[in-house]
Amino acid sequence: MPPATRPTLWTSSRTAGTVTHLAAAVAGLDLDIRFLSLRGGDTRTPAYLALNPKGQVPALELADGTVITEAPAILTWIADVAPDSGLLPAMHPQRAKALEWMAWCQTIWTGAFGLAFGAKRIAGDDVAVAALLRAAGIERVTAAMALVDAAIQPDGTLLGTGQPTAADLYVFHLTTFLKPLAIDISALPHLAALREHVGALPGVIAALAREAA
Numbered sequence: 001m002p003p004a005t006r007p008t009l010w011t012s013s014r015t016a017g018t019v020t021h022l023a024a025a026v027a028g029l030d031l032d033i034r035f036l037s038l039r040g041g042d043t044r045t046p047a048y049l050a051l052n053p054k055g056q057v058p059a060l061e062l063a064d065g066t067v068i069t070e071a072p073a074i075l076t077w078i079a080d081v082a083p084d085s086g087l088l089p090a091m092h093p094q095r096a097k098a099l100e101w102m103a104w105c106q107t108i109w110t111g112a113f114g115l116a117f118g119a120k121r122i123a124g125d126d127v128a129v130a131a132l133l134r135a136a137g138i139e140r141v142t143a144a145m146a147l148v149d150a151a152i153q154p155d156g157t158l159l160g161t162g163q164p165t166a167a168d169l170y171v172f173h174l175t176t177f178l179k180p181l182a183i184d185i186s187a188l189p190h191l192a193a194l195r196e197h198v199g200a201l202p203g204v205i206a207a208l209a210r211e212a213a
C-alpha cells in the first residue's frame, strides 16, 4: 500500500463506514476515499491488517501515519477539522450530548443490528436458533428506533440546534438498514423528519450516490 499523502478513509459501501463517508462529504473534506470489498476479503489482506489489525472498516489513515478506527472517533476527527460544518457542537453540554448519541448509535449498530444481520453466522446450521436470534435483533432495533424517535426535537435534529450533527447522520445511517429487516417506521414522525432533514443535505446525497454506483 503506498503511503498516504492526504488523509485516507478506508471504507466500504453500506457498512459501518458509510456514516463516516457521509460526514466527510457533508464537511467537504478532501479525503482519499478507498472502497474495499468485504466479500472479496480486502479487510483480511496482510497490508490492510497491518493498517487496521481489527480487519474492519472504517479506518482513517492520517498523513503522519496515525490510524483512527471506530466510527464515533472518526466522526469526531472529521467534525474537529471542519468546525464550520456544525457536525459537532464546540460547547458542552451539546458536544457531550452529540457524543452520547454517537456512542449509542454504535452500540445499536454492533449489538441489535449485528444480531439481526449476523444471526445465521452466529447460529451456524441451526435454522431455529438463527430465526430466534434474528427476531431478537429485530425487536431490539425496533425498540431503539422508538427510543430515538422520542428524543428527536421538533426541528428534526437530536440536539435541536437546527443543523444536523454527526449524531443525526448516524441515526439516519441506521435507518437505511431497516428495509431488509422489514421494520416499519412510518408511525415514528420525528424519525421521518430527521431522515428528511439529513437526506436533503447535498453531501449526503452525493455520498449515497457514490456508494450506489
Ligand SMILES: N[C@@H](CCC(=O)N[C@@H](CS)C(=O)NCC(=O)O)C(=O)O
Pocket (backbone or CB within 6 Å): 015, 016, 017, 038, 043, 044, 055, 056, 057, 058, 069, 070, 071, 072, 106, 110
Ligand atoms: N466498531 C466498529 C465496527 C466496524 C464494523 O463492524 N465493520 C464491519 C462492516 S459493517 C467490517 O469491516 N467487517 C469486516 C469484514 O466483514 O470483513 C465501528 O463502529 O467502526
